[in-house]
Amino acid sequence: MATHTVSAPAARRGRRPADQHTAVTGRRWWSELGWRYVVAGLAIVYAGFPILYVISASFASGGTLTGSNQLFGTITGDNYAALNDTRFWSWVSNTLVIATVTALGTVLMGAAAAYAFSRFRFTGRRVGLTTLLVIQMFPQLLAFVAVFLLLLALGDVVPALGLNSRLALIMVYLGGALGVNTFLMYGFFNTVPKELDEAAKIDGATHAQVYWTIILRLVSPILAVVGLLSFISSFSDFLLAKLILQSEENWTLAVGLYQWVADRLSANWGLFAAGAVISAVPVVLLFIFLQKYIVGGLTAGSVKG
Structure with missing residues (x-):
């Protein structure tokens, strides 16, 4: 009958070897690739918010930006119709x-x-x-x-x-x-x-x-x-x-x-x-x-x- 032994350091930490390997793999993934997703997400938000704000302002009623503080709070096509x-x-x-x-x-x-x-x-x-x-x-x-x-x-x-x-x-x-x-x-x-x-x-x-x-x-x-x-x-x-x-x-x-x-x-x-x-x-x-x-x-x- 085969038996599995647990190393002393792992046993003292209360972790199995598989759990330790998963933790190491997760840290390696974060250091090599994970942080890039965070930076990419922040860049997308930083670049995309002005676009969303302008689109929201184009559908807002009135000719000022004060009513566009809440994105897509009001949606109307009056501004587009007025272009004609x-x-x-x-x-x-x-x-x-x-x-x-x-x-x-x-x-x-x-x-x-x-x-x-x-x-x-x-x-x-x-x-x-x-x-x-x-x-x-x-x-x-x-x-x-x-x-x-x-x-x-x-x-x-x-x-x-x-x-x-x-x-x-x-x-x-x-x-x-x-x-x-x-x-x-x-x-x-x-x-x-x-x-x-x-x-x-x-x-x-x-x-x-x-x-x-x-x-x-x-x-x-x-x-x-x-x-x-x-x-x-x-x-x-x-x-x-x-x-x-x-x-x-x-x-x-x-x-x-x-x-x-x-x-x-x-x-x-x-x-x-x-x-x-x-x-x-x-x-x-x-x-x-x-x-x-x-x-x-x-x-x-x-x-x-």
């Missing part, structure tokens, strides 16, 4: 057009410049890369006065590119983002094996065919990241849009929503919260759509070793 009596949807249209065109232009221009710097060897290549690196160190805010004076003078010659022009705002966005995005894409393009280019050229492909049909497909993750960042940046920008767009019908969402709460005596926070909730939807949908490209592999399956 404003220029809100015109601002949404302006913002989507500006952000979409800026994102597409940034991706196309940045990818073309990055491909040229990565694949071609020409005079001034190193100087151009260094210049891009230096330019991206200075924030675009430093050029506010220069941009304003430039558009003011340019509007006398080409009104479509002067102040109060959405096209002019797009051009400013494209110029400001070209340097940093080109340098970002350049490093990504360098990771694509040049043997793919050479193999395609042997088969008779031109530089344009290599670029459009091979390279761009392999660098789709960085294109998605740059497009998403460019869209979000121009979608939420306030300073440049406020500087250039002067008439109410040309305002973007950031400028228009700010005007509703700029005057504290007549601030309508309920209307502002409703507009903020709706304006967040395009960004969330775009992020969900591009997520598979962002997390996708770079050249998975393109080269067999």
Whole structure:
């Protein structure tokens, strides 16, 4: 008949070996993994509470935040219905057009410049890369006065590119983002094996065919990241849009929503919260759509070793 013995230390502590092993395992799990769940939970609460508060304020009655201290204490759609009596949807249209065109232009221009710097060897290549690196160190805010004076003078010659022009705002966005995005894409393009280019050229492909049909497909993750960042940046920008767009019908969402709460005596926070909730939807949908490209592999399956 088999007998089980209990070690003296375990017996003195009143624990069986299995209980001791479970305690050690629990402490190890907490030290290696458990505390991370606590930190993640606190981070989710910290990031999610402002979102819940804004959503609650958008459904609250009245135009102040005092009635939103209790989350979802009152639920009404008056704030959303009131948006139809404003220029809100015109601002949404302006913002989507500006952000979409800026994102597409940034991706196309940045990818073309990055491909040229990565694949071609020409005079001034190193100087151009260094210049891009230096330019991206200075924030675009430093050029506010220069941009304003430039558009003011340019509007006398080409009104479509002067102040109060959405096209002019797009051009400013494209110029400001070209340097940093080109340098970002350049490093990504360098990771694509040049043997793919050479193999395609042997088969008779031109530089344009290599670029459009091979390279761009392999660098789709960085294109998605740059497009998403460019869209979000121009979608939420306030300073440049406020500087250039002067008439109410040309305002973007950031400028228009700010005007509703700029005057504290007549601030309508309920209307502002409703507009903020709706304006967040395009960004969330775009992020969900591009997520598979962002997390996708770079050249998975393109080269067999």
